[in-house]
Amino acid sequence: MEIDRIENALDRLPDILKKNLHRNLCTCNDVPKMDIIKAIVNGATTVQQIKIQTYATTGSGCCTQQVERLIECICSS
Numbered sequence: 001m002e003i004d005r006i007e008n009a010l011d012r013l014p015d016i017l018k019k020n021l022h023r024n025l026c027t028c029n030d031v032p033k034m035d036i037i038k039a040i041v042n043g044a045t046t047v048q049q050i051k052i053q054t055y056a057t058t059g060s061g062c063c064t065q066q067v068e069r070l071i072e073c074i075c076s077s
C-alpha cells in the first residue's frame with residue numbers, strides 16, 4: 001500500500017528532514033516536500049525524474065541539493 005511505502009520512506013529520513021513535510025521544498029514552483037517524497041516512493045530515483053513528475057528544480061534550480069538528499073536517504077539500501 002502506498003501509505004506503508006511512504007511511512008517506510010519517512011523512516012529513512014533523518015529527523016531534520018522529517019520536518020515541514022507539507023511546506024514547499026521547491027518554492028519556485030510551489031512543490032511541497034511530501035510531493036517529492038511521494039514521487040520517490042513511486043519510482044523516481046533521479047533529479048530528472050523528480051523534475052518530470054513534480055516540476056521541482058525547474059525554477060532557478062536552488063532546491064536541487066535538497067531533492068538529491070531526499071533521493072539519497074530514501075533510496076539508499
Ligand code: FES
Binds near residue numbers: 025026027029058062
Ligand atoms: S526552489 Fe526549486 S527550483 Fe527554486
